[in-house]
Amino acid sequence: MAESLVGEVASWLGTPAAQGMPASDRCVLFIIAERANKTTRRMLWHRGDRREDGTKITLTETLLIRTGLGTRGLSEALQRLAARGIEVRVQIDTDSLGRPVFARRGHAVDYRLPPLPASVELPPAPKDRSRSDRSQTGR
DSSP states (O other): OOHHHHHHHHHHTTSGGGTTOOHHHHHHHHHHHHHBOTTTOBBOOOTTOBOTTSOBOOHHHHHHHHHOOOHHHHHHHHHHHHHTTOOOBOOOEEOTTSOEEOOBTTBOOOBBOOOOOSOOOOOOOOOOOOHHHHHHTTO
16 A cells, blocks of 8 residues: 555645546546555555456446446546556557557556646636627527
8 A cells, every 4th residue: 555645646636736526537537546556556456356257347447346337437537547647557558640649458457546737737628608709690
């Protein structure tokens, strides 16, 4: 357990860079920090992380169980974190289109707590058509 990393996340969440971050994203960061090695910052698998039949569970399954999110909810939280410049998934390859690959058959996703940014530039929000926009189109 990396108490210092949990403390780092807790302190960072009080900064303007974390403003407006959903609770699910915060929870994902806390779970990764709690399970991470202090030096490498990689999330570790623990001996007790097993199913009832004794088989090992993946780190992704651990995040699903600990956060209470579904597969889609976790995926969205990871994408929102990446959009903030906090890519917690460890890239293992690049596909033919140059996109990062985080997992493949026989290799589950690994996670690490990256250095937390002092500030973030969020992607622009989707444009919402307001009444003033509609009046300009002649409606």
